[in-house]
Amino acid sequence: MQRAIFVGLSVSFVCAVLSCFLVLKGWALMGDAISHAVLPGIVVASLVGVPLVIGAFVSGLSCALLTGYIKDHSRLKEDAVLGVVFAGIFALGLVMFTKVETDQHLMHVLFGNMLGITGSAMWQSLAISFVTSIIVLLKYKEYMLYCFDHVHAQVSGLNVKFLQYSLLVMLSLTIVAAMQVVGAIMVIAMLVGPGIIGLVVTKRFSYMLTIAISASCLSTLMGAVTSYHLDASTSACIILCQALIFIVALSYKTLQNAWVTRYAKVA
Numbered sequence: 001m002q003r004a005i006f007v008g009l010s011v012s013f014v015c016a017v018l019s020c021f022l023v024l025k026g027w028a029l030m031g032d033a034i035s036h037a038v039l040p041g042i043v044v045a046s047l048v049g050v051p052l053v054i055g056a057f058v059s060g061l062s063c064a065l066l067t068g069y070i071k072d073h074s075r076l077k078e079d080a081v082l083g084v085v086f087a088g089i090f091a092l093g094l095v096m097f098t099k100v101e102t103d104q105h106l107m108h109v110l111f112g113n114m115l116g117i118t119g120s121a122m123w124q125s126l127a128i129s130f131v132t133s134i135i136v137l138l139k140y141k142e143y144m145l146y147c148f149d150h151v152h153a154q155v156s157g158l159n160v161k162f163l164q165y166s167l168l169v170m171l172s173l174t175i176v177a178a179m180q181v182v183g184a185i186m187v188i189a190m191l192v193g194p195g196i197i198g199l200v201v202t203k204r205f206s207y208m209l210t211i212a213i214s215a216s217c218l219s220t221l222m223g224a225v226t227s228y229h230l231d232a233s234t235s236a237c238i239i240l241c242q243a244l245i246f247i248v249a250l251s252y253k254t255l256q257n258a259w260v261t262r263y264a265k266v267a
Contacts, residue, residue, distance in 0.1 A: 019195030033086030037063030039093025
């Protein structure tokens with residue numbers, strides 16, 4: 001239980017940080033696509049005998065790069081391309097899981113196994129979370145400008161292509177780390193929920209980042225404790241607690257706006 005909470009908090013931190021940039025950039029569906037596209041890579045990695053994180057990372061990043069290539073060489077919009085690409089790759093992964101004999105359990109990959117995480121998987125998740133968090137925080141202003149307005153970032157002299165692909169690489173790494181905690185399906189909630197909560201409460205990015213990290217870590221603690229007492233899925237409880245925090249934040253902001261509007265009319 002202590003190991004699960006420790007790893008969960010580290011993954012929650014980096015997911016919350018990236019979540020703010022993804023929400024600002026409008027890449028919520030990109031996270032969903034990469035999280036589903038890791039499945040074929042896991043099967044191939046299991047067959048050739050390499051660490052699963054390598055196969056998952058390569059497969060997820062390939063999905064992101066393929067999406068970008070098709071978008072740049074066609075008239076289709078990014079969301080349409082993502083819908084086709086990640087669905088196709090995820091379906092390919094499901095077929096490979098049923099036809100190729102591996103020692104990997106599909107349910108653990110899809111829904112995570114937080115309480116049964118191994119020592120090697122724990123250290124992999126911690127290393128990925130630490131490195132990704134450091135890089136994002138060091139390049140905080142550059143990524144913020146790129147996600148807010150990539151044209152302005154390009155005019156300012158920033159290497160927009162480097163920022164784009166480095167963000168995709170870190171997104172893929174974070175999904176691989178979080179996948180071992182909450183699974184490939186629920187990882188999208190950890191990558192979108194915290195940023196949405198921060199955006200609902202405030203319009204300042206620095207405050208948004210702080211609120212997102214706090215909400216993400218709090219939901220992990222609440223979810224882990226709740227799952228222990230209810231004997232339920234830990235990853236599902238974490239996401240449910242995150243949804244509850246979102247409802248509270250949205251209700252608070254709605255009431256605050258109503259009070260401000262009413263006060264302005266009275267004044």
